[in-house]
Amino acid sequence: MSYIEIxxxxxxxxxxxxxxxxxxxxxxxxxxxxxxxxxxxTLLALIGGFETALGGAVVIDGVDVTDLPPAERPVTTLxxxxxxxxxxxxxxxxxxxxxxxLRLTAADRAAVARALDQVGLTGYEDRLPGQLSGGERxxxxxxxCILRKRPVLMLDEAFAALGPALRREMLSLVLDLKxxxxxxxxxxxxxxxxxxxxxxxxxxxxxxxxxxxxATDDVLASRHPVIRDYLGT
Amino acid sequence: xxxRRQSVGASPLVLLGLGLAAAxxxxxxxxxxxxxxxxxxxxxxxxxxLGRVLGFTFYQALLSMLLALLGAVPMTRALARRSDxxxxxxxxxxxxxxxxxxxxxxxxxxxxxxxxxxxxAAVAEAIGAEWxxxxxxxxxxxxxxxxxxxxxxxxxxxxxxxxxxxxxWRLATQLGMKDRDVFRIIEIPLLRQQxxxxxxxxxxxxxxxxxIALTLGGGPRATTLEVAIYQALRFxxxxxxxxxxxxxxxxxxxxxAWAVWRLGRDMVLGQSLQITVxxxxxxxxxxxxxxxxxxxxxxxFLVVPLIALVLNGLxxxxxxxxPESLLRAAAIxxxxxLGGGLVATSIGYSLAxxxxxxxxxxxxxxxxxxxxxxxxxxxVSPMVIGTGIFLAASGRVDLYRxxxxxxxxxxxxxxxxxxxxxxxPAVAAxxxxxxxxxxxxxxxxxxxxxxxDWPTLRRPIATALALASVIAMGDLGAIALFxxxxxxxxxxxLYGQLGAYRLDGAASTALxxxxxxxxxxxxxxxxxxxxxxx
Numbered sequence: 001m002s003y004i005e006i007x008x009x010x011x012x013x014x015x016x017x018x019x020x021x022x023x024x025x026x027x028x029x030x031x032x033x034x035x036x037x038x039x040x041x042t043l044l045a046l047i048g049g050f051e052t053a054l055g056g057a058v059v060i061d062g063v064d065v066t067d068l069p070p071a072e073r074p075v076t077t078l079x080x081x082x083x084x085x086x087x088x089x090x091x092x093x094x095x096x097x098x099x100x101x102l103r104l105t106a107a108d109r110a111a112v113a114r115a116l117d118q119v120g121l122t123g124y125e126d127r128l129p130g131q132l133s134g135g136e137r138x139x140x141x142x143x144x145c146i147l148r149k150r151p152v153l154m155l156d157e158a159f160a161a162l163g164p165a166l167r168r169e170m171l172s173l174v175l176d177l178k179x180x181x182x183x184x185x186x187x188x189x190x191x192x193x194x195x196x197x198x199x200x201x202x203x204x205x206x207x208x209x210x211x212x213x214x215a216t217d218d219v220l221a222s223r224h225p226v227i228r229d230y231l232g233t
Numbered sequence: 234x235x236x237r238r239q240s241v242g243a244s245p246l247v248l249l250g251l252g253l254a255a256a257x258x259x260x261x262x263x264x265x266x267x268x269x270x271x272x273x274x275x276x277x278x279x280x281x282x283l284g285r286v287l288g289f290t291f292y293q294a295l296l297s298m299l300l301a302l303l304g305a306v307p308m309t310r311a312l313a314r315r316s317d318x319x320x321x322x323x324x325x326x327x328x329x330x331x332x333x334x335x336x337x338x339x340x341x342x343x344x345x346x347x348x349x350x351x352x353x354a355a356v357a358e359a360i361g362a363e364w365x366x367x368x369x370x371x372x373x374x375x376x377x378x379x380x381x382x383x384x385x386x387x388x389x390x391x392x393x394x395x396x397x398x399x400x401x402w403r404l405a406t407q408l409g410m411k412d413r414d415v416f417r418i419i420e421i422p423l424l425r426q427q428x429x430x431x432x433x434x435x436x437x438x439x440x441x442x443x444x445i446a447l448t449l450g451g452g453p454r455a456t457t458l459e460v461a462i463y464q465a466l467r468f469x470x471x472x473x474x475x476x477x478x479x480x481x482x483x484x485x486x487x488x489x490a491w492a493v494w495r496l497g498r499d500m501v502l503g504q505s506l507q508i509t510v511x512x513x514x515x516x517x518x519x520x521x522x523x524x525x526x527x528x529x530x531x532x533x534f535l536v537v538p539l540i541a542l543v544l545n546g547l548x549x550x551x552x553x554x555x556p557e558s559l560l561r562a563a564a565i566x567x568x569x570x571l572g573g574g575l576v577a578t579s580i581g582y583s584l585a586x587x588x589x590x591x592x593x594x595x596x597x598x599x600x601x602x603x604x605x606x607x608x609x610x611x612x613v614s615p616m617v618i619g620t621g622i623f624l625a626a627s628g629r630v631d632l633y634r635x636x637x638x639x640x641x642x643x644x645x646x647x648x649x650x651x652x653x654x655x656x657x658p659a660v661a662a663x664x665x666x667x668x669x670x671x672x673x674x675x676x677x678x679x680x681x682x683x684x685x686d687w688p689t690l691r692r693p694i695a696t697a698l699a700l701a702s703v704i705a706m707g708d709l710g711a712i713a714l715f716x717x718x719x720x721x722x723x724x725x726x727l728y729g730q731l732g733a734y735r736l737d738g739a740a741s742t743a744l745x746x747x748x749x750x751x752x753x754x755x756x757x758x759x760x761x762x763x764x765x766x767x
Contacts (some may be wrong), residue, residue, distance in 0.1 A: 050403045050511070070513070071409030082400035087422040100410040102418065148408075 001062070003028075003184060004152065008056035009046055011039075011208075018042060018208030019056070024201070026061075029178065029185040031195035031216060034205035035230055040188045043205065044154050047186070048077045060152065071100075075152040076145050080160055083141035084129040090116070090140050091125035097147035115143040119173065135166045142173065146181070153178070155187040159194075167191075171198040192220055192231060206230070244678060250587025253580050254606040257646075261609055264621030265483060271476035271624050279474070287481060290457040293371060293446075294439035297378035301435050302428065304379060305386035308531040310420070311524035312387065313394035314515045324528065325391070327535050328384035332651075333700065333754050334747060335707025336381065336444040337727050341743040342538030343377045343449075344368060345545050350736075352541060373449035378442065382435045384535060389434070393427045399510035406513035415514045430496045434611070437489045441482070441614035444709040448731055458482045462616040463713060466623055479620040483613060490605065490612035546744025549737035554726060559742070563749060566706050566722040569637065570753065573644035573705025578698045580645065581607065581652035585660040593664065604657070608650045615643050615710035632715065639715040644705035651704060652697040659693035695762030699754045707750055723749065 003026035011018045018039045024030050032040050045051040047058055049070035057066045065073045084093045094112045095104045104112070116124055119139040129137055138158060145153055155174070159167045175198060178185055189195060195202050195216050203213035206226050212219055220231070312325065331339060346352045348368045357364055368376070397419065405415055446457040456464075458478055465475035515524065553559065584607045591600040622639060626632050632639060667685050671677065676685060712725050721729075723746040730739035 045403075048403070048407065050406070050513075069409075070403070070406045077403070077407060079400045079403070082398040083404065085401065085404075085418065085422075087426075088418070096408050096410075096418075100405075100408045100418075101414040 001059075003061060004047075004186075005059040006043075006047070006056070007059075009043075009053050009058060010055040011042055011046060011051060011053055013039075013042060016208050020046070020205075020208075020210055022203055022210050022213060024184060024186065026184055027178075027182060028201050029175070029187070029199045030201040030203060030213070031199035032186060032188045032203050032205060033190065033192060033195055033230075034211075036190065038205045039208045040205050041156055042208075044077060044156050044186065044188055047073075047152075048075055048154060049073050050077075074150050075154055076148045076150040077154045077156055078138070078141055078145060078158040080157045083144075083158075084137055086129050088129075089125065090121070090127050090129070090132070093129065093140055094144045094147060097144035111147060112143075115146045116140075118146060118177075119143045135162055135170060138162075138170060139173070142170075142177065146177065149181070151182070152184045152186070155185070155189075157188050157190065160190065164193075167194065168197060174198070196220060204230075244586075244590075246583050246682075247587045247590045250583035250585075250590075250603070253583055254587065254603050257606045257609055258602075260621075261613055263625070264613070264618060267621050267624040268476045268480045268483060268617070271473060283477065283481060285453075286456055286458055286461045286478070287485075289455060290440060290459075290485075293374050293378075293455075293457065294436050294442070296371075297375055297382065297439040298432055298436040300375060300379045301382040301386050302432060304383045304531065304534070305390060305431075306424065306428075307523075307527045308383070309387050309390040309394060311527045311531075312391060314512055314520075315524055315528070316510075316512065318528075320532075324532055325387075327532070328387045330535075330539075331381045331384050332388075333703045333707075333750060335703075335709075335724055335750055337448070337709050337724050337731075338542065338707065338743045338747045338750075339381055339538070340377055340445060340448050341727070341731065341739060342542040343373070343380055344731075344736075345541035345740070346538050347373070347376055352537065369449055370451035370455045373451075374442070374445055374455065377445045377449055378439050380534070380538065381445075382438060383531075385438075386431050386435055389431045390427055393423055397423070397510070402510060402512050402514070410514070412514050412517065412520055430493070433489065433493055433496065437486070437493075437611060440489070441486065443615065443713075444728075447709070447713075448728065458485070459614055459616045459710070462620055463710075466616075466620060467714065472620075472623065472627065475620050476624060479617045483617050486612040486614060486617070490608075493608075493611075542740070542743055542747060545737075545740035546747075547741075549740035549744075552735070552737040553741035553745075554730070554738055558721075558726070559723075559745065562721055562723045562726045563745070565720060566724065566746070566749065567753065569640050569644070569712070569722060570702045570706025572637070572641040573648060573708075574698050574700075574702025574757075576641055576645035577648040577652050577701040577705065578656075578694065581649055581656050581697060581701070582660075582694065584649075585653060585656040588657065589660050589664050592661070593668065604653070607653045610647045611650045613646075615647055615708075616714070618643055618646060619711070619714040633717055636715040636717060636720050640711040640720075641705070643711035643714070644708045645701070647708060647711070648701035648704040652701045655693055655697040655700060656690075659690055663689050692762045695758050695760075698761055699757035702757060703750045703754045706753065707746070 002023035004022070004024040006020050006022040009020040016037070016039060020043055032043065034040055042051065046053050049065070049068060053066060057064055059065070060074055091109070091112050092102060094115055095102055095108060098104060098108045098111065113125065116122060119142050121136065121139055121143065124140070129140070132140070153174070159170045162170065171194065174185065177183065187199065199216050201213065202216040202219040204211045204219055204227050211226055212222060212224060219227070312321065315321065344351060347366050348354070349365065351366065353366045357366070401419060405419065410418065441459055442457055443459040443463070446455070446460045447463065450456055450460060458481060462475050462478045462482065465471045465478060515521070584603055588600050588603040591603060623632070663686060667689070671681055671685060707724060709724050709728060712722055713728065716722070716725050723742060727739055727742045727746060730742055
């Protein structure tokens, strides 16, 4: 049995009827690619618990989490925008990962400082998100992910708004984190180059179905017509 | 080439807008100068009277504002948190009703519920209580103000809740925030940011209140500045006292305008009130019960006066005024309303275009001034302008003969802020979409209006016209100041009936006025707005 087992996970959005089956091994970095509107982000929302599945199951590390509220699942999601509350300081935004009501002890504050240190934002505690660049804001969000200590990290086009070089830099940061904390990563992206750079596994999704999943090189080289159409090669 | 140079400069519409803004500003300055010479010089009249009136005006506005917000905040929270209960859309629409309902009609609804022979008194009698509601005086003014301003505050606050991104709610649930954490970490900062502006608008509306204080205020102890000016002008014929009061009112209003400017917020209506994002909080039994109670109480507070209005109106039909006088009053109401609406919408459209033009060129100061001039009506009360017109006309112009023009002008200025709150965002959005393309293709002037702007803006223009016409039609201040026995519209007729305690006849007039206003709004929006695009 795989680390993450998704079986018959069903959802409907407007006219699109979705049904996902997917298996991910522990420690894998899996890219999820496919045309827009195929259901990539919906799949992450279902795993994260933000949407309620109409049927099927999500099992992580042998535990059925299908009916658990988002906070009790062993996953944490990084969104493309609005990962931070604009009116809270960097330290407070990170601290939310330790206590959702922001009742932080001195030890907690030290942990926040260490997490900021790990993402290269030493001394940024008192700044507001509005004073940071897009890349720095995502680093703050990653610092919070570190403190939440969830074994599965999901990136929902988290770096799509950044330029190519910065995107690589952020992906490298996430890969370091993965090695250090032994994470399993699911990342939705619309750039096959990101998948080739960061992910050892790739799942291709079209029209609410997982068309194929496997080693990234194999998926990107697949002769499947839907994949060829999408990649334009 | 002349044509090319013109496309760089301002269009005739923008120039018209600038001219109108200058005229409005000039008129405001002129009125102020007239008031200063007539009311400011020499020994001040009746200082203690002025002080008492000012004190009561301030006190009732403050209490009204606090009570309205006290109700509006929990109600908005509940509406934002529960996005899919049956009747939600109806309740949100109901919150827009006080905006188009003539004030005097709403007052009648309040009287029918809380008055000496209203529903509340009937309930008190039925359960054998000694207590009877005392509507006239401070209590009545507060109830009526809350009835009108609680829904307005909900309409102003709800878009702020709707603008919270979906990710914030996902983040909150992912982090495991409890309801109280959501309130502390998401809602309190939002309220701290939004409430000062909304509070100020509600306070200003209650400070410059006229119809409510006139009909529900109890004698000299419960008189507001606006009513005192009216009485000085129309009953005591004391232009000097009127001018002194108007000067006081103008100074207070200017203070309010300055505060609104400092807060830097526009009043924006017609934004999205639909909550489409999914919420994960408030799922516990206590939160559900709280929201249910808040929504039920709020709905009751808004709906019962409406039901009373309809029932009493139907029951009162036998003692209604004669069909001829009703028909005549209705015709005058419609004519004055449409006149005021057309004037307000035309001015508003050119002001909005001029402001957009200034914004697009980065002339911030000019844009702010244009926005502020159009909102004069929020700050310079009808009675202040009316006093100015009386002073300017005194001995020169026969106001009796030009009463219609006076009413239309005054009600148009009052409706202008609401027109702008609808038109400005729409004009800005249309410019954002089309400006570059039109410049590239050389579409400008009249062609641009006909081919590009009218098709995209006709719906907001129709909404603005409908709103302004209904506001102008229901306005009591202008018609009370300038109206006379040959120019009695439904509002004035209703006011007369209320004053003479002919409550049955008043009930039927109120119902007719309400139906006429709603029908008028509906027809204008359909006819001018056309069918839905796309």
